[in-house]
Structures are given as structure tokens and as C-alpha cells.
Amino acid sequence: MSTPRMTETSYIVLGLLELAEPATPYDLKGLAQRSVFNFWSIPHTQIYTECQRLAGAGLLEEKREDSGRRRRIYTLTASGREALNAWRAEPTHRMYEVRDLGVLKLFFGADPAQLAPAQVEAHQRKLDEFEAIAAEFPEMPEGSRLALEMGIAHEREFIRFWSELEKGKRD
Amino acid sequence: MSTPRMTETSYIVLGLLELAEPATPYDLKGLAQRSVFNFWSIPHTQIYTECQRLAGAGLLEEKREDSGRRRRIYTLTASGREALNAWRAEPTHRMYEVRDLGVLKLFFGADPAQLAPAQVEAHQRKLDEFEAIAAEFPEMPEGSRLALEMGIAHEREFIRFWSELEKGKRD
DNA sequence: CCCGTATGGTCCGATTCGTATGATTCGAAC
DNA sequence: GTTCGAATCATACGAATCGGACCATACGGG
Numbered sequence: 568m569s570t571p572r573m574t575e576t577s578y579i580v581l582g583l584l585e586l587a588e589p590a591t592p593y594d595l596k597g598l599a600q601r602s603v604f605n606f607w608s609i610p611h612t613q614i615y616t617e618c619q620r621l622a623g624a625g626l627l628e629e630k631r632e633d634s635g636r637r638r639r640i641y642t643l644t645a646s647g648r649e650a651l652n653a654w655r656a657e658p659t660h661r662m663y664e665v666r667d668l669g670v671l672k673l674f675f676g677a678d679p680a681q682l683a684p685a686q687v688e689a690h691q692r693k694l695d696e697f698e699a700i701a702a703e704f705p706e707m708p709e710g711s712r713l714a715l716e717m718g719i720a721h722e723r724e725f726i727r728f729w730s731e732l733e734k735g736k737r738d
Numbered sequence: 739m740s741t742p743r744m745t746e747t748s749y750i751v752l753g754l755l756e757l758a759e760p761a762t763p764y765d766l767k768g769l770a771q772r773s774v775f776n777f778w779s780i781p782h783t784q785i786y787t788e789c790q791r792l793a794g795a796g797l798l799e800e801k802r803e804d805s806g807r808r809r810r811i812y813t814l815t816a817s818g819r820e821a822l823n824a825w826r827a828e829p830t831h832r833m834y835e836v837r838d839l840g841v842l843k844l845f846f847g848a849d850p851a852q853l854a855p856a857q858v859e860a861h862q863r864k865l866d867e868f869e870a871i872a873a874e875f876p877e878m879p880e881g882s883r884l885a886l887e888m889g890i891a892h893e894r895e896f897i898r899f900w901s902e903l904e905k906g907k908r909d
Numbered sequence: 910c911c912c913g914t915a916t917g918g919t920c921c922g923a924t925t926c927g928t929a930t931g932a933t934t935c936g937a938a939c
Numbered sequence: 940g941t942t943c944g945a946a947t948c949a950t951a952c953g954a955a956t957c958g959g960a961c962c963a964t965a966c967g968g969g
Binding site for chain 1: 746749750753756773774776777778779822825826827829830831832833834835836837838839840841842843844845846847848849850852853855856857859860861864879880881882884885887888889891892895896898899903
């Protein structure tokens with residue numbers, strides 16, 4: 568049970584499990600797709616391997632159904648819970664980038680007017696999606712709601728930005 | 739010269755090269771660090787391998803110094819230029835995520851007030867950096883300027899968001 | 910009981926990552 | 940004009956990730 572390498576993926580699994588335990592990786596996958604993956608996605612196969620890794624490290628407990636599909640069912644152990652809490656409590660300076668393919672093309676000299684309509688549309692769709700979620704679950708947990716609001720704010724920003732470029736077409 | 743797999747990394751190299759050719763991978767690395775990597779970074783070793791790959795595919799021409807360090811010096815070929823233009827011209831629907839470690843923690847229930855100060859500070863620093871770049875190069879190419887403005891807008895948004903949570907401390 | 914579809918999970922080659930390290934050049938000191 | 944350290948330039952390579960393809964089980968309807 569040496570201290571395992573912990574990545575964002577690890578904490579995503581721990582965090583999801585806290586919301587849903589006991590759960591199979593498949594359960595987590597479903598939950599994730601309706602939530603975190605909207606702003607931080609990982610390939611679904613990672614969930615399976617990460618569960619195994621974390622179980623090996625003693626942060627998760629693994630049970631198997633003894634018949635049928637023999638699914639693996641996970642719960643948090645005390646040290647899993649502890650790791651999650653420690654991560655949550657520790658503020659962070661580490662930053663990520665707001666990567667956007669449209670902006671990358673723009674940077675390298677693409678024609679703004681040519682890019683803009685598709686970008687507006689794509690970001691509008693994302694925004695609609697977020698707002699639908701917000702409307703559907705008005706009683707969402709505080710943290711999720713805030714994360715969602717942040718997502719909405721960014722999408723609005725993208726739309727504002729690209730809309731302006733779209734209007735600039737006439738130049 | 740089979741059609742090579744083209745990734746964002748490929749276009750970053752092509753785009754940088756267009757700005758700086760003829761150039762060594764090292765030159766590109768330097769240029770990138772002062773520009774694109776601010777919003778779309780890749781490990782520097784990738785630049786070396788990507789140059790070789792693209793040269794193998796006929797999109798770049800490689801010359802080597804014949805003495806000393808025997809550096810590889812690259813220029814775009816006609817088909818390299820063509821690939822870059824095609825990429826730029828083609829609008830895109832593919833989206834990326836705005837990943838932010840703070841938001842991830844928030845989502846999983848971290849205490850907003852505990853996270854906020856560090857987040858405000860980190861994003862403020864990033865914003866200052868961007869604004870310094872904007873001030874230093876007022877005559878930046880159109881595309882870069884727009885990309886930078888987008889970055890600035892997003893950083894402001896992050897700051898607004900986290901500042902509000904910071905104020906909410908009293909609850 | 911058979912088949913089609915949905916569910917649940919794994920495999921594995923290809924790619925990417927990033928640390929560690931190696932090699933060349935340059936300049937300043939003596 | 941040689942030695943040393945720092946800066947420049949570059950690669951090697953093991954570990955981690957990626958994601959498409961595929962396999963297995965369950966379930967419902969005819």
C-alpha cells in the first residue's frame with residue numbers, strides 16, 4: 568500500500584464514488600457523463616483501471632458479485648475518504664488552459680468571419696445544454712451548481728466574442 | 739508520403755514555422771513559449787518529434803547544418819503550406835473543455851471560501867501576464883491579438899467568479 | 910427458446926508525456 | 940589559450956494515457 572500516484576483522474580473517481588457508493592465503474596461512468604465530463608472528461612476505460620489502481624492502494628474497497636456478471640462493486644475506505652478530503656481542502660495554484668480549437672486557428676491567422684458562425688453555434692449548443700441541466704435540477708448541490716454557473720459564464724463569453732467577430736464580417 | 743495523421747500539435751508546428759521559417763525546433767520552442775503555449779501548451783520534446791514526422795510526410799523540408807551542432811533547420815514545403823491553409827479555412831465544431839482545477843474541486847464539494855483566495859491570485863497573475871503582453875506588443879498580428887483578448891476575457895471571468903465566492907465568506 | 914438490443918467491461922496498439930540526461934557552445938577568468 | 944561553469948540545444952526512454960474495437964452477459968418480445 569505504498570502511496571499511490573494521485574492524479575485528477577484519481578480524485579474524480581473518489582469524488583464520484585462519494586456521491587454514489589457503493590457503485591460499479593459503470594455506474595460512475597454514467598454519473599460522470601451527466602456531470603463532471605461536461606467540463607473535465609476522461610476516457611471511460613480509465614475509470615475501470617483507476618478503480619483497480621485505487622483499490623490496490625487501499626483507497627477503495629472492492630467486492631465482487633458472486634454470480635452472473637460478477638461486477639466489481641466499490642466503496643470508499645477510510646483512507647480513500649481522507650485522501651479526498653485532503654485534496655479538497657488544499658487550495659491550488661496549478662492552472663489549466665482554456666483550449667479552444669477556434670481560438671487556436673484564429674491565433675494562427677484563420678479568417679475570423681469564416682470561423683465565427685460555426686463557433687457561435689457550437690458554443691450556443693453547449694450553453695443550451697448547460698442551461699437545460701440547470702433548469703432540470705434546481706436543487707443541485709452547491710458545488711455542482713457553482714461549477715455549472717462557471718461553465719455557463721464561459722460559454723457566454725465565447726459566444727459574445729465570436730458573435731462580435733461574426734458581425735465584423737462586413738469589413 | 740502517405741497522408742499523415744494530423745493533430746493540433748501538427749498545426750501548431752506548421753503555424754509557428756510559417757511565422758519564423760527557416761527555424762530549428764528550438765527556435766519554435768522559444769517562440770511558442772512566448773505565445774501559443776499560453777493557451778495551448780505541449781511538451782517541448784513533442785516539437786522535435788513532430789518536426790521529424792512532418793518532414794517525413796513531406797510537409798516540411800529539413801536541412802542540417804554541416805558543422806558544429808548540426809542543427810536541423812526546417813522550412814515549409816508547398817504541401818505544408820497547403821495543409822496549414824486548409825486547416826485554417828475549415829471551420830470547426832470540435833470543442834474543448836475549460837478545465838480548471840479549482841472548479842473541479844468545487845464540483846466535488848470543496849469549500850468555496852477556502853479555495854477562492856488562491857484562485858483569485860493565480861488568475862490575477864495570469865491576467866497581469868496577458869495584459870503585459872498586450873501592452874508590450876501593441877502591433878501584434880490580428881489573430882494573436884484576438885486570441886489574447888479571449889484569454890483576457892476568460893481570466894476576468896474567472897476572477898469575477900472567484901472574487902464573489904471570496905466575499906461570500908461571511909455566510 | 911431464439912434473436913436483437915442494451916448493458917457492462919476489457920484489451921491492446923498507438924500516442925503522448927515529461928523527466929532525466931547528454932552534448933555542444935560560449936564567455937569570462939586566469 | 941585553456942579551463943570551467945552556465946546556457947543552449949537535443950534526444951532517449953519508461954510510464955501513463957488514449958480511444959477504438961471488441962467481447963460477454965442480460966433482458967425483453969415474439
